[in-house]
Each structure stands twice: as structure tokens, then as C-alpha cells.
Amino acid sequence: MEQRVVFDFEIEFTNGGGIQGQDFRLDISGESISDKELADHIVQDLRLLMVGKVNILNKFYIQEKHKRTPADAPSPEKLIDLSHTIFDGLVTYKGLPAPIICDFLSRENSRGKYEEGTEFQIGKIEMVSNTGTYIDCPFHRYEHGKDLSEVNLEAFANLEAVTIDAANAMEIGADYFKGLEIRNKAVLVRTDWSKNWNTDAYFENHPFLTKEAAEYLVECGVKLVGIDSHNIDDTRGNSRPVHTILLGAEILIVEHLCNLYQLPESNYLFSAVPPKFKGVGTFPVRAFATLP
Template structure:
């Protein structure tokens, strides 16, 4: 069934004045759309500047044949979340402690500190850096390597990216990267191992990149390598050649990703930005793809 939204709007400008619209009708992908999504669409579609307050008024829905591409279909295609949710007690890597997530200040305890009807929650988190979907910087492997605070934002954000399909493969060799446009790109390796996330299977016999492939990625000058598996290295042994090779060349690594099946082969930007910590080489990120 095709749906449309009917509404009025009133827009105020920060430099004075405003505009109004009555009985606007827009095609939408689902059966509802938020006021904020409508406001964003109007501003973009009309190319408005200096916009202040936007009021969406008298909104209701009708079923009517679409006349152009639905509004919230465009919005939903812009960003793809590639990160697992971190929760209290999550085991990311066997042998490392799970995060402890609790209240430092609860809402109940805050009520006596502020005026009536005002309350806050301040969370407390205790965890190791290797928790959830995380990024490795050179300091993770090398004592004198760059830590999170020393790596520039351009290494974390808006990287031209390519997806490598290695679904069903355990040892991912150099052939998966040959004949691909990978130089100066984030190389995102899809294995679909994330389907085993938060189960015992996730930790055993997981997909990994081998030494030869890591050396090839280094020679080709890639910017970052990500994978939706338990580790980018083979954890059945105590050597870690991929971490050693890539981080030694300041090629960042993102592990424990998910939703890679939603990515195209190319034509998108990849971001995985951590907090700016000094003396830390690994930390959780909200990894995501921006569709170009």
C-alpha cells in the first residue's frame, strides 16, 4: 500500500521573517514519518538557509499513489550502522573482562539535587578497550606507535571504501584482494561471521586474513582494514602477523563489525571514530557507512 503524509508547516529564520505552507502532500516509504524528518526534507528540498524553528502542524496520513520517490526512503539509505551493541556483561574476547555498565548517579538519587520535576542519570562504565566493535591503532601493537590521540581524524572518517566478499572462507588469502581497486581505501572484509556474535561459536575457527594477504595490502597502500570476525589474525596460534604488518605501517584495523551484507561493493564512505584518549591504542567505535 502506498502512503502519503498531509501537513502544514511554519518556518522561522534566524535572521528574521519566515514562511508557511498549507496542505502539503509528500510520498513516504512507510505508514508514518516523524516531524523532524519532514522538517529536514523541507529544508533540503527548498534549499533553505538560516533556518531556526520549524513547526509541523495538522499532520495526517492518506493512502494514495506515489508521484515521486518516497521521503523517508531517502533518509534511511544514507547511513548503515556496522557496529555491535555493547551491553553490561558482554564478552567480546574470551579471557578479557566484560564491561560493567551501571549508574554513577541514578535518577532517583538526583531528584534531591535539582528543582522539582528535574532529574538526571550519569552512567559509569568499566571496560577494557577491546570491547564490542573496536579500532586498533599502532600503539596497540607497538610501544612507540601512535595512540588514539595522535592519529588524525582523516584516518578514521569518510574513507573511500571497498567491500571484499569472503563469505564461507576461513583463511582469506591474497587472491581475494587482487584485481581490486584498493589503494588509499578502507578495505572492508565481509565474512558474515557476525551471525555468531555473542555465542561460543563466534570464538572458534573464525575467518582471518593471512600473512601474505596482509603484506599485499601493505604494498598496495590501503588506509584501513576492517572485518566482521572475531579477529583479523588466526587466533589458533600465538603469532599475530596481520596486526604486526598493518599497524607497523599505521594501517588501522577494525574488528567485530556487523551488517556488512548491507554494503555495496564500492561507492560509499567508511567511518569508525574513537574518543581522543592518550595512552590507549584500542577502543570501541560506532562504525558506519555513508552511501555516496
């Protein structure tokens, strides 16, 4: 048999008044559900507005056939984390210092500064901006280009996106992008190089885009280009044509992505939002995809 939860509830509205429900029943997929999740289900199912406090009372579980069909059930959005974890001592790029992550104020030292039983930790982070999974703005390459504070929020968040399968390729040319709907999209290039993250192999002979690919992406008017590799350019020499071309056209770049194998070819949104720093062109992001 399938699992259902039975409960009473009391809802208060922020503009006054309230409603109650007794012996309310809800289909659940697991063996239990939290009061917070139940409250969210009630508010969503009843399409309530101005909801304040919600009390869940007399909750218990029964085995009973579900009343809703799969078509009736809501389909919540799914978030896919596309960022590497930044930790103390992580080397993202050889020659650049690793981050130092420590306490500025430890919990132990905070005791005595507040009432008994209250303690806090305040962290201190020292790092270069090219650490972990990060986004490049035009200022990274161009002195008078837009920095993180000058790029509109819409350029970082909820971008319609497509995934380009370039797994096992090293030089990724324009042909990988032809015949696809990429205008005004975030284009994420999957190479699967992220499997080498935090190893010596990550830095050598990594996949990259060619100059011709960058020129084609500019012609097609894409909004952002991401890659799950060590660099979007070929780092075996001193030339950086892809950064030069894309950032010169105000097309943002995200490097060191991961988990791109979990993404569909299209029909999802991509976000990579950095802090709003003035005078900085690159910074770590929590990149993620939103799937319907």
C-alpha cells in the same frame, strides 16, 4: 490510491523575517509523517538557509496519486550499523575481563539534588579497551606508534570502502584482494563469522588474514582493514604478523565487525570513530557504512 499529507506552515529565519505556506501538499510513502520530518522536507525542497523555528499547522492526510515520479524524489543516504552491542558481562576475548556497566548516580538517588520532577542517570563503565567492535591504532602494537589522539580524524571517518567476500574461508590470503581497486580504501573482509558472536564457537578456529595478505595490502596502500571475525590474526599460536605488518605501516585495523553481508562490493563509505584518548591504542567504535 497513494497517500499525501496536506498542511500549512510558518517558518522563521534566524537572521529575521519568515515565510508562510497554506494548503501545502507532499507525497509520503507511509500512512503518516511527523512534524519534524515535514519541516525537514520543506527546508530541503525549498533550499532554505538560516532556518529557525518551523511550525506545522492544520495537518491532515488524503489519498491522492503522487505527483512526483521516482526520479524526482530525493534518495537519502542509508546507514548500515556494523557494530556489536556492548553489554554488562560481555566477553569479547577470552582471558580479558568483561565490562562492568552500572549506575554511578541512579535516577532514584538523583532525586532531591535537583528541582522536583528533574532526575538524571550517570553511568559508570569499567572495561578493557579491547571490548566489542574496536579499532586498533599503531600504539596498540608499537610503543612509539600513534595513539588514538594522534591519528587524524580523516583516518577514521568517511573512507571509501570495498567489501571482500571471504565467507566460509579460514585462511584469507593475498589472492582475495588481487584484481580489485583497493588503494586508499577501507577494505572490509566479510567472513560471516559474526554469526557466532557471544558463543563459545566464536573464539575457536576463526577466519584470519595471512601474513602474505597483510604484505600485499601494505603494497597496495590501503587505509584500513576490517574483519567480522574474532581476530585478524591466527590466534592458535603466539605470532601476530598481520597486526605487526599493518599497524607498522599505519594501516588501522577494525575487528569484530558484523552485518557485512548487507554491504555492496564497493561505492560506499566506512566510518569507525573512537574517542580521542591519549596513551590508548585500541577502543570500541560505532562502525557504520554510508550507502548512497
